[in-house]
Amino acid sequence: MNALILIAEDDPEIADIIRAYLEREGFRTVHAGDGRIALDLHHALKPDLILLDVSMPRMDGWEVLSAVRQRSTTPVIMVTALDQDIDKLQALRIGADDYVVKPFNPVEVVARTKAVLRRAAGDHGGVVLRAGPLEIDREAHEVRKIAADGTAARLSLTLTEFRMLVHLARNPHRVFSRGELVDACLPGSDALDRTVDSHISKLRRKLGQAGLPDMPQGVRGVGYRLMQS
Template sequence: MTALALIAEDDHDIADILRAYLEREGLRTVHAADGRAALDLHLALKPDIVLLDVSMPRMDGWQVLSALRQASATPVIMVTALDQDIDKLQALRIGADDYVVKPFNPVEVVARVKAVLRRSGAAGGGGVLRVGPLEIDTEAHMALVRSGQHDGQDVRQLALTLTEFRLLVHMARTPARVFTRGDLVDACLPGADALDRTVDSHISKLRRKLEEAGAPGMPAGVRGVGYRLVARA
């Protein structure tokens, strides 16, 4: 089944344009006209990607993005008239995957959607991320490490906490990107854990589990900055 895109946009004309161009490229779409409806549809339908406006009734895009990041790793592209650098930085800090400013070229938006879906492993409707020996099924909430040759391959499933799984998925979507502790707190840790120093503890436990399963050196620390999943692109 082809990928499903959730369009969270209160302007019906803009939503219709996005729907038409995405469906022309073979994607399925669903529309939410306010933030609360967007969260409800996300919970019910589990879309592969969300196109999210900021200025919406009931819940704005920032609130929706924050809620999504506490509950899932679904890729999100912000599509908004807010064009200041501070808005873009806030979106990326909370956990958006891309940022498109209105007025936009719908062909470019479709291209960005496809690029994000490729990175997330959901272009064909699946939710599997692969980075080196690591394989993560975001829908089944399962992570595996595959080592050795195909004929004698050793497959080990990781026993991860919810926070460890969120951290792993978030970094796996852009494995060469360096994430600050603040990035990881905002994207992966609920409010009670929202202290930068707690990230080090979670990453340390995650790294130990990956090493024991046959994937040493993941995630890699970047001195004075934070972490990335792989040492090199």
């Protein structure tokens, strides 16, 4: 069955345009005119992706995004007139997968929808990833270190740290470039190499505090891998 897209947009004309272009490409759509309805539809219908406006009645897009991220990993693309870098960074920090500024070309919205869905489809290999003593539950957004006696200690990571750990853990012995980590974990941002280094440094510190001092590992001039083979 074709993907179901939840369009959370209070302007009916914009919603109709997005709906028409998506349905022409074979997507199924459902529309929410305010943030509260958007959350209710997300809970009831489990859409494959949300196109989310920021300025909506009852609950704004930031509140909706935060609530969605507390209970699921549903891909979210913000579609908003807010075009300042601080707005984009806030969206990515809360957990948006992409960011489209109004006025937009509907063809671009469809293209970005397809790209985010493809990226999400590549993430479905299994809910729980295991790499060495780490157990990563992608659905619950939990990371646990499993000790030799079978006891588990939970790690507290930010969303970006979690995304980077997941990406590295899918292929723990491969070296990923900083550019690959930006594309996979900070999509739509203008993050620089030092931004990746900062997130990795914080992740390494937390893993070190959990008794895993050598994860992730830096490879000079190339990037990072989770562990050596």
